[in-house]
Amino acid sequence: MTMRARWSDLALVPLVFGVALFVRRYALHTPLWLDEQMIARNIRDRDFGELVGRLGNNQSAPLGWLWSQRALVSLFGTDEYVLRLLPLLAAIGTLVLAWWAGRRWLGPVGAVALVTSVATSSAAIRYAAEVKQYSDDLFWTMLLLVATMVLLERPRPALRSYVLWWSVAAVACLCSMGAMLATPVCAMVVVGAGWRRAGLRAVAPFLIWLAAFTVHYLASLRYVVGSDYMTAFWGRRGYPPADAGPRELAGWAWDRLVVLGRDPLGLSPHDLELVSHLFWLLVVLGCLAAAWRRRSFGVLLAGVVVFGYVLAVAEIVPLYMRMAIWILPAVYVAIGFAADAGARLVVASVRARRVHAGGLAGAAAVLLVGALLAPLIVARAGPQRVAASDERAATRWLAGLHRPGDLTLVLSSSRHTVGWYADSLRPRQEPVFAPPPAGAPCTGTELSAVVDGYRRVLIYGNPKPGQPTRTGEQLRADAAAVGTVVATGSYGPAVIALVVDVRPAAERAPAGCYRLL
Structure with a gap:
């Protein structure tokens, strides 16, 4: 018909x-x-x-x-x-x-x-x-x-x-x-x-x-x-x-x-x-x-x-x-x-x-x-807006630099990104910046202790809109305190993608206090 x-x-x-x-x-x-x-x-x-x-x-x-x-x-x-x-x-x-x-x-x-x-x-x-x-x-x-x-x-x-x-x-x-x-x-x-x-x-x-x-x-x-x-x-x-x-x-x-x-x-x-x-x-x-x-x-x-x-x-x-x-x-x-x-x-x-x-x-x-x-x-x-951050490229870049024995620190907001695009980034931990009250000791784990026993640390995160960005900002500063940043990935204004060579414990500067999830 x-x-x-x-x-x-x-x-x-x-x-x-x-x-x-x-x-x-x-x-x-x-x-x-x-x-x-x-x-x-x-x-x-x-x-x-x-x-x-x-x-x-x-x-x-x-x-x-x-x-x-x-x-x-x-x-x-x-x-x-x-x-x-x-x-x-x-x-x-x-x-x-x-x-x-x-x-x-x-x-x-x-x-x-x-x-x-x-x-x-x-x-x-x-x-x-x-x-x-x-x-x-x-x-x-x-x-x-x-x-x-x-x-x-x-x-x-x-x-x-x-x-x-x-x-x-x-x-x-x-x-x-x-x-x-x-x-x-x-x-x-x-x-x-x-x-x-x-x-x-x-x-x-x-x-x-x-x-x-x-x-x-x-x-x-x-x-x-x-x-x-x-x-x-x-x-x-x-x-x-x-x-x-x-x-x-x-x-x-x-x-x-x-x-x-x-x-x-x-x-x-x-x-x-x-x-x-x-x-x-x-x-x-x-x-x-x-x-x-x-x-x-x-x-x-x-x-x-x-x-x-x-x-x-x-x-x-x-x-x-x-x-x-x-x-x-x-x-x-x-x-x-x-x-x-x-x-x-x-x-x-x-x-x-x-x-x-x-x-x-x-x-x-x-x-x-x-x-x-x-x-x-x-x-x-009209023109389509393209996302400013490319988490796919960022995580795959880090995965390409990952070596056996490296520690990967991943912001909680990005754990599913890593789990989807680069599950090989292990061992992994999720740090959350948890500063103690003024004058009180750290009740979590200092970053210097977190990286103890590791020669390199890979840090990744992309804080989502509306979520606290303080952990990400603090991680950037603390990374420089405990080691030397040897590689940085540029995949968006908020994306953190770092490779850090860890210094010996005696040479590390004081770093922040974290809870590990």
Whole structure:
């Protein structure tokens, strides 16, 4: 069967633009950063069976995603290109699904707006080149939304249609925690809309999803739910204030629109509050426009966003940053419907040969969508910022200079970098500068004692933004006190990469006090 060209296919232009943005970010081949290193060490160092259960380094990811990554690593190695291939494909897949949805349900203006929203999404661009599962959250949630809308528009779906839908939801459950969160909303809409037409046929295949969820929970998710580490990590971020009353809760919900506009939506930082509220106004109008087309469409799109708030109020999933990525497909589809409805009102006004309120409102909606998306297009098309520090090169440089018997001192913030790129740098210790109170003796270990018995010491670290840099600065000074720096690597303004020849104990100057981890 051939596919005839439509005006909606103009959305192929932003699709190609989006693919170019994703591939450009992927092609930078940047070193893995801390979060990537921690999950990548699980993928590299564990086999398929060992990925079942609690992961190391306080990490969590869907089992299907972990196994897919492990398969790629087994076949092609651990280069950054390999590790980031699945996230890239998922991001491109999200774009393709957005184009297909626009082609099926929207006109040219709506389809272009929908695909452009995805193509310029800061979350989609970032996670298309990051060894994390969030790109898969976008893909599987978008696929689940599209599959739900296809099912909803069928007058009398057969049993096999419901079996297929629940099967898609089951696979999404194994591969994406975000899609798992969206499934209850999609399922309620599917069952609610299909009950009169299909009765138990709409519900019975639920057992397919339940089996997949049960297996996933027992194998992986139960180690994530209620995690003390994650609870401490997120704190109150993404949740309403404790013991908030109705007024405080409403204020939090309103303020959350700006927070989500910053991340994960990545809207223009100029007048962010106004831009965010206008954007969410368009989302509301888009949900209404979708409901005008088919009531269940509007309920589906609005339901995903509302459910995100429900989970945050219940303190189950924070509505913040990457934890809110799963609501974005519904948001972007709603923007497409808003732009499409506006364009249709303008066309109706032109055909009627008179200006009326509907035409003016439609023109305003289309212009507002364009005004919000245009700065994103310009910003995303601009030059890419490259990380100032190259930890990959720094650790490999040190590994090339390492000799048997050398001591390596590594800042705690960089232990995963060394473990990933240069695990041969052993023996290793992690010093933390711990100066005693004035006049008190050192309760830790003086650096002179740490290096006792070694002829050479290799020192490495890259303090992360927001972390104390004092240990790194002190190590530089103390290195000169206990030995002679014979090699220095220049791999970024904050990176410490030193090779030190240790002097005899009698020739060492006093050095700092450290705790060794």
